[in-house]
Amino acid sequence: MAYDEALASRVRSALSDVGDLREQKMMGAICFMVGGNxxxxxxxxxxxxxxxxxxxxxxxxxxxxxxxxxxxxxxxxGFVLVDPPGIETEDELKRWITRGRKFVATLPAK
Known part of the structure; x- marks a missing residue:
């Protein structure tokens, strides 16, 4: 399944302050890695x-x-999907991304 490039762009923007950010395509998705996680x-x-x-x-x-x-x-x-109605606004999107960031901050960097 392909990913929505507009959503990926919104995620990139929301993560623009992350220093250790890497993108990785896998299984038709695009994943955003923070500290290797x-x-x-x-x-x-x-x-x-x-x-x-x-x-x-x-x-x-x-x-x-x-x-x-x-x-x-x-x-x-440990992984969930948030459908478009749950991330319509930038605040909603950032709230979910922050939730992911808080979790990976508990993991050792790779």
Whole structure:
């Protein structure tokens, strides 16, 4: 599945203050790596956010959020997808990206 370039551009803009940012394309998505750890990404028209296992259930309780599903049906706990209605405004988008950044800040840099 291709990713929405407009969403990817919005994510780039929201992460413009990150010094250790790298983009990596994988499985049709574009992922944004902070400190070598996947923070968020764009897959289709949804925002993928790494919220961690402890934040997974709470994130799924939010509007417009669903589990991330890999090919083959595997659902990695700790990653969610936020559909377009949940990231319409820049504030909503930044709130989700900040959630991903806070989680990866707890991980050792790679």
């Amino acid at each position: 996947m923070c968020c990404g764009a897959t289709g028209d949804a925002l993928m956010v790494r919220v961690g296992r402890d934040g997974y259930e709470a994130a799924l309780g939010q509007d417009h959020v669903r589990p991330m599903k890999m090919s083959g049906g595997r659902r990695p706990r």
